[in-house]
Amino acid sequence: MLVNFFHGLRDAGVPVTTRELLDLMEGLKQHVAFGNIDDFYFFSRTCLVKDEKYFDRFDRAFGAHFKELEALDDIIEALIPDDWLRSEFMKNLSEEDKAKIESLGGLEKLIEEFKKRLEEQQKRHEGGNKWIGTGGTSPFGQEGYHPEGIRVGPNGKNNKAVKVWDKRDFKNLDDSVELGTRNIKVALRRLRKFARTGAADELDLDDTISSTARNAGLLDIKMVPERHNAVKVLLFFDVGGSMDPHVKVCEELFSAARTEFKHMENFYFHNFLYESVWRNNVRRHNERTDLLDVMHKYSHDYKVVFVGDASMSPYEIVQPGGSVEHWNDEAGEVWMRRLLETYEKVIWINPVPENEWEYTQSISMTNQLLEGKMYPLTLKGLEEGMSYLSK
Numbered sequence: 001m002l003v004n005f006f007h008g009l010r011d012a013g014v015p016v017t018t019r020e021l022l023d024l025m026e027g028l029k030q031h032v033a034f035g036n037i038d039d040f041y042f043f044s045r046t047c048l049v050k051d052e053k054y055f056d057r058f059d060r061a062f063g064a065h066f067k068e069l070e071a072l073d074d075i076i077e078a079l080i081p082d083d084w085l086r087s088e089f090m091k092n093l094s095e096e097d098k099a100k101i102e103s104l105g106g107l108e109k110l111i112e113e114f115k116k117r118l119e120e121q122q123k124r125h126e127g128g129n130k131w132i133g134t135g136g137t138s139p140f141g142q143e144g145y146h147p148e149g150i151r152v153g154p155n156g157k158n159n160k161a162v163k164v165w166d167k168r169d170f171k172n173l174d175d176s177v178e179l180g181t182r183n184i185k186v187a188l189r190r191l192r193k194f195a196r197t198g199a200a201d202e203l204d205l206d207d208t209i210s211s212t213a214r215n216a217g218l219l220d221i222k223m224v225p226e227r228h229n230a231v232k233v234l235l236f237f238d239v240g241g242s243m244d245p246h247v248k249v250c251e252e253l254f255s256a257a258r259t260e261f262k263h264m265e266n267f268y269f270h271n272f273l274y275e276s277v278w279r280n281n282v283r284r285h286n287e288r289t290d291l292l293d294v295m296h297k298y299s300h301d302y303k304v305v306f307v308g309d310a311s312m313s314p315y316e317i318v319q320p321g322g323s324v325e326h327w328n329d330e331a332g333e334v335w336m337r338r339l340l341e342t343y344e345k346v347i348w349i350n351p352v353p354e355n356e357w358e359y360t361q362s363i364s365m366t367n368q369l370l371e372g373k374m375y376p377l378t379l380k381g382l383e384e385g386m387s388y389l390s391k
Contacts, residue, residue: 005065009048012061016048023047037066053379231390232263234298234343238308239268239281246351249377250307253349265298271312272332272366273339274323291335295342303389304339304346310366310374311352317365336369346370347385351377 002025009016024047033039041062049058207222214220235257237250257264267277268284276288316322317332340346348366350357354376357363367374373388375381 005044005061006048008061008065009058012057012064014049014054014057014061020048020050230263231261232298232302233257233261233265234294234302234304235264235266236273236277236304236306236308237266237268238271238306238310240270242309242311243351246309246377249351253307253377265302267294269308270325271308271323272310272316273306273335274326274328274332275330275335291339295339300343302343304343305385305389306346306348307377308348308350309352310348310350310363311360312362314361314365317362317369333365333369340370345389345391346373347388348374349377349382349385350374354378354381 002021006016006021024044027033027043027047028040033043044062045055045058049055204222208220211220211222212218235254237254243250254266257266267279267289268281269277273291275292276290277294278284278288280287312324313322316324320329320331321327322331348370350363352360352363357367357374363374373385375385
């Protein structure tokens with residue numbers, strides 16, 4: 001069963017290894033998880049999944065595999081004699097439990113009464129002391145109380161594993177889906193280089209302990225400047241036209257980047273890069289910044305990130321006068337090459353799904369200009385982009 005489960009995970013895109021499967025089997029042998037589907041779910045996920053971005057794929061594979069096994073219930077019921085099941089059931093009861101069952105006339109009487117009420121009841125019941133339902137004092141139900149009874153359905157006060165995987169709480173962590181602000185922040189954290197700057201206003205606990213010990217126990221408090229991400233980023237956003245459907249995710253990207261990077265400057269452009277960019281989109285026609293000024297002001301150690309769909313007519317990239325908003329004396333590709341010569345690390349993040357890039361000529365041209373450093377706006381794509389910038 002575990003071998004088929006293992007192959008099901010591999011088919012679902014979870015990178016599990018034989019070593020991890022053996023760890024799971026050893027844990028089961030040691031009864032780390034035994035006789036409880038909740039325990040098995042969490043233990044198997046701990047053994048087999050090493051990155052939270054695969055949790056949702058694991059849940060789907062887990063649900064698909066064990067849903068198929070539910071069909072075995074009828075076979076097992078047919079193969080195991082009813083008398084044997086009752087005998088085994090009674091063996092697991094304490095003397096107190098047996099006395100409670102006897103107070104209702106014995107196990108046979110309890111089962112007979114249960115079947116009778118199940119036939120009589122026509123709808124769901126909540127509370128009360130007779131019908132099969134939830135939250136009451138009937139001998140038959142869920143989440144209620146009765147000292148001599150049969151629990152029907154899952155225990156609502158304990159989250160069953162089937163609820164965990166069916167809820168798919170981790171689907172927004174899957175690296176193949178588009179991003180939300182939280183996931184963007186997680187991905188951007190791959191581009192980190194910490195430095196301590198500013199006033200010394202943060203307690204250095206380790207140094208304080210060492211210094212106090214050297215000072216014969218007299219408290220000697222040591223302070224250090226706060227740690228900040230020292231990476232410097234230039235962020236260029238494509239706005240308007242075909243980018244309108246992507247406004248929300250771009251806003252989330254900007255919000256996450258502003259939180260993660262202390263040294264970040266952002267500018268806007270339309271479709272492609274030309275001789276000027278702007279900071280305020282409302283005043284884009286009146287307050288522009290020359291691209292040469294940007295390249296002179298911000299040093300070559302800045303990491304440059306373009307965000308846009310790169311979807312336009314090819315002449316907007318390769319022809320003078322190709323801009324749809326103004327006359328550009330030099331082609332957009334000329335300005336892009338100048339920027340690439342100024343900054344060592346430049347990437348392009350594209351909100352268009354990667355499997356659609358080949359159908360748009362301008363996307364291929366832009367990707368070629370950036371020497372293949374175009375990444376999709378998914379968790380995986382953003383992580384790969386940040387990994388490249390951090391090298």
